Amino acid sequence: MKVYKLYIRNLLVVGILITICTATAFSQTRSTIWLDGSTNTTSHGWGGVPNIYYDLAGFDFVDINIDNTNSNIAYDLNLGVFGAASQMEPQLDGHENVLGIAHDMGGLVLRDLANKDNSLSAMILNGVPNQGSAAINFATEIQVGDKTKVQLMIDGVQDIIADEECENCNLIEAFQEWMDEVENNRDVLRQMRRGSEEVNTLNASPPDNTPFVVLWGSVEELPISTMLSSRNFPATGDDDHYTECYARRLAKRKKENQEDFVLETIDNVVNFYGSYLEYIGTVFAEPTEIISAVGDFIKDAKNSITGQIEDVRDRDQELASILRCEAAVQILNVEWNYALNEFGSLTTEEVEIGPDIVYCEQQCWEQFEGTTPNHAQFGACVADCMNSDNTPVLTETVYVAVESDGLLLETEQKLSGAVDEYHLYEHNHFQETKLSSNSGVGTLNHALDELFSGSAGPAFTIPKQ
Amino acid sequence: MKFSKKPPLYTLGLFLLVFLLLPSCTNLDKEAPAFTSKSLTMTEDHALSLSYDMITSTFIVAADPEDQEQLTETEKILSTPKVVGCSVTQYIKDNGLVDADIEMVDFEGMPNYPKRTLGQTSYPEKFMTKRIKVRDGISTFYNAAGEVITSNVQSDAKTAYFQKVASELAEHTRVSVEKFEYILEAFRQEGFDVEDSSHDPNVAVMTQHFDDGGYTELYIDKVLNHIDSRVNYNAAGEVETISDFIFEDDGVEKTLIGHRFITFYDSPFSNVKMSIRKVSEIKNFNLQKNF
Numbered sequence: 001m002k003v004y005k006l007y008i009r010n011l012l013v014v015g016i017l018i019t020i021c022t023a024t025a026f027s028q029t030r031s032t033i034w035l036d037g038s039t040n041t042t043s044h045g046w047g048g049v050p051n052i053y054y055d056l057a058g059f060d061f062v063d064i065n066i067d068n069t070n071s072n073i074a075y076d077l078n079l080g081v082f083g084a085a086s087q088m089e090p091q092l093d094g095h096e097n098v099l100g101i102a103h104d105m106g107g108l109v110l111r112d113l114a115n116k117d118n119s120l121s122a123m124i125l126n127g128v129p130n131q132g133s134a135a136i137n138f139a140t141e142i143q144v145g146d147k148t149k150v151q152l153m154i155d156g157v158q159d160i161i162a163d164e165e166c167e168n169c170n171l172i173e174a175f176q177e178w179m180d181e182v183e184n185n186r187d188v189l190r191q192m193r194r195g196s197e198e199v200n201t202l203n204a205s206p207p208d209n210t211p212f213v214v215l216w217g218s219v220e221e222l223p224i225s226t227m228l229s230s231r232n233f234p235a236t237g238d239d240d241h242y243t244e245c246y247a248r249r250l251a252k253r254k255k256e257n258q259e260d261f262v263l264e265t266i267d268n269v270v271n272f273y274g275s276y277l278e279y280i281g282t283v284f285a286e287p288t289e290i291i292s293a294v295g296d297f298i299k300d301a302k303n304s305i306t307g308q309i310e311d312v313r314d315r316d317q318e319l320a321s322i323l324r325c326e327a328a329v330q331i332l333n334v335e336w337n338y339a340l341n342e343f344g345s346l347t348t349e350e351v352e353i354g355p356d357i358v359y360c361e362q363q364c365w366e367q368f369e370g371t372t373p374n375h376a377q378f379g380a381c382v383a384d385c386m387n388s389d390n391t392p393v394l395t396e397t398v399y400v401a402v403e404s405d406g407l408l409l410e411t412e413q414k415l416s417g418a419v420d421e422y423h424l425y426e427h428n429h430f431q432e433t434k435l436s437s438n439s440g441v442g443t444l445n446h447a448l449d450e451l452f453s454g455s456a457g458p459a460f461t462i463p464k465q
Numbered sequence: 466m467k468f469s470k471k472p473p474l475y476t477l478g479l480f481l482l483v484f485l486l487l488p489s490c491t492n493l494d495k496e497a498p499a500f501t502s503k504s505l506t507m508t509e510d511h512a513l514s515l516s517y518d519m520i521t522s523t524f525i526v527a528a529d530p531e532d533q534e535q536l537t538e539t540e541k542i543l544s545t546p547k548v549v550g551c552s553v554t555q556y557i558k559d560n561g562l563v564d565a566d567i568e569m570v571d572f573e574g575m576p577n578y579p580k581r582t583l584g585q586t587s588y589p590e591k592f593m594t595k596r597i598k599v600r601d602g603i604s605t606f607y608n609a610a611g612e613v614i615t616s617n618v619q620s621d622a623k624t625a626y627f628q629k630v631a632s633e634l635a636e637h638t639r640v641s642v643e644k645f646e647y648i649l650e651a652f653r654q655e656g657f658d659v660e661d662s663s664h665d666p667n668v669a670v671m672t673q674h675f676d677d678g679g680y681t682e683l684y685i686d687k688v689l690n691h692i693d694s695r696v697n698y699n700a701a702g703e704v705e706t707i708s709d710f711i712f713e714d715d716g717v718e719k720t721l722i723g724h725r726f727i728t729f730y731d732s733p734f735s736n737v738k739m740s741i742r743k744v745s746e747i748k749n750f751n752l753q754k755n756f
Contacts, residue, residue, distance in 0.1 A: 153734075155733065159733040221580075221581070221590065222583075223587060223589055225587075247593070247614065248592075255604060255606075255617065259623065263630055287647045287650075290647040291651045292651075295651045295655055298651060298655040298657075299655060302655065306673060309673045310675060312681075316695070316726075317705070319706070319728070320705065323728055323741045326523075326587065327730075329588075333586070334539050334583050338542070351545075351578055353545075353546065354576070379713070380713045380714070383722055383746075398545050398582045399542055399582065399583040399584075401583060403581075
């Protein structure tokens, strides 16, 4: 019996050994670490992307840092770039040929980790502020008292629309809420700014021994509302909550007001108090008759007349409100995009705006010299001049922003020495860790599929299960 | 109170900015692309028809041009006009409901800004209205791809007002300046505040005060028999808004060719008084009543 038990035990041991040896011999599993960015402020993190690539795409990897939100896993960006890298370093012990994939600030951590630990064999840097972020400077630099530049800008925008009901779908409040989060994490996030010690240190010792690729996102249009939608409503697919809501309401308000303008125009074009003048003008000739007839009309219609004047004032105030509300959003966009490009990346272009008004006015002044033209005569003169082919054309210098993902410029995301670069088209910063519904060129899916399949070399390859 | 009770409008200086930065409309009528859904024709139940092409420029500059240099760099960017062209055909029915086709059009001469020009885009093109189709007061807004952005139903109040305008509209009549003076005198005798402009004897200024302390000045052209400027003041006597209509007049017929609207705010960035200006040039204005 004892011999039999021994036999069974040996058989089990041999079996286990054979299994282990076989697995070791044939397994091509690769270790990965997927590092999130600052998930409350500048990134949504990788979420379910690793699982999708393992479960659905069938790539065979072991994610060392399987869940950044799990407190058992040591990856805390509150420690800063270098601190988080030091925290991560022991977790790579026992691993080799690790592929690191990181977004946003996580990329800076990954770069420092590559300098500290040679088990990291390749890096995929996605939307990483490799050259530092001017937007972070704007959002975290104290300007006056304890207020940052961006907070002063928001306060200013709020001032302009303080008395308005803008129906802007809480767009500015959403921006404020985002910047509040940035403020709460200010000390850490400042490590991503242009010229920070961390960025300078990393760039002083580029990752020469660890091959890397850069994925960089950009958007064709600059609206901040779209980026805020991506930040606050990541689960709604391609929907653009703030923009859609704001654009709808604005379109309705504008059209309503335009209709009012049309009404007023009809009233005005025909005459001052419309049909009544026709009656007055044709029936009465004597001054006393006219005054008396109009007086009777006014007595009856006094409330109506004053009411109409008040209605028109209300319409003017509504148009003023629309314009101020639009201006507030425009200023928010201009200030933000100007800040992104603050370090000399704006280009200028000359654009033809239209005929030179000053020239036309001078021409008309000369034409009417010595006379007193009325409103219409002078206006018509200027209009004719503006429509003349001989009138010189005014040009205006406009500022054109370089490509960016709404938070980082293209140049801020790039890093020299990259094995390859992948451009994520129409991806704002918060969309860079989001898989698309297709795998076309310019999507994250396409970039990862290609890289894992070996398009940029074996350093980035993950075998299929 | 630099802008309070500033006399005004009725100087020729008014025109200094009326057309400022307004794009050329030399070929506005010729170059307007065909309006594909322009299938509207006047029918028996249409009381009024109105059509026009319009280019509107909106820009923000220092209210006093001398302050322009004091603006921040980003504020100066706001002076680049946002320009929109549109072609409008509109019918008002006897019952006050509206049928209309409104299309945003890139007329010749409008500025062509490069992509990512600062100050030009507040939201993506897919949410920009390209066309509005109105039938029986129900408006549907479309983007350039023909997708519905939103819709809207004409309010009862607006319907009632449209109905009133349509029914009361008469053929254009112009009375002489002399007769018009008598009409204004009647307004005076009934308690309205009407005075001659100190700048132009052919202009009267009617002032209407409101319960909130604000007031409106209406600038009435005695020759053309209409109001062509309006200034609203707040209770502190500061100008809130200015609205001007510009007409072309051949002595018999007058045609609306422009509209200017200005409102103000105090810049929290440069402490300069800023003006938001919306200037429209109107071409091919045509108003007809179905008598």
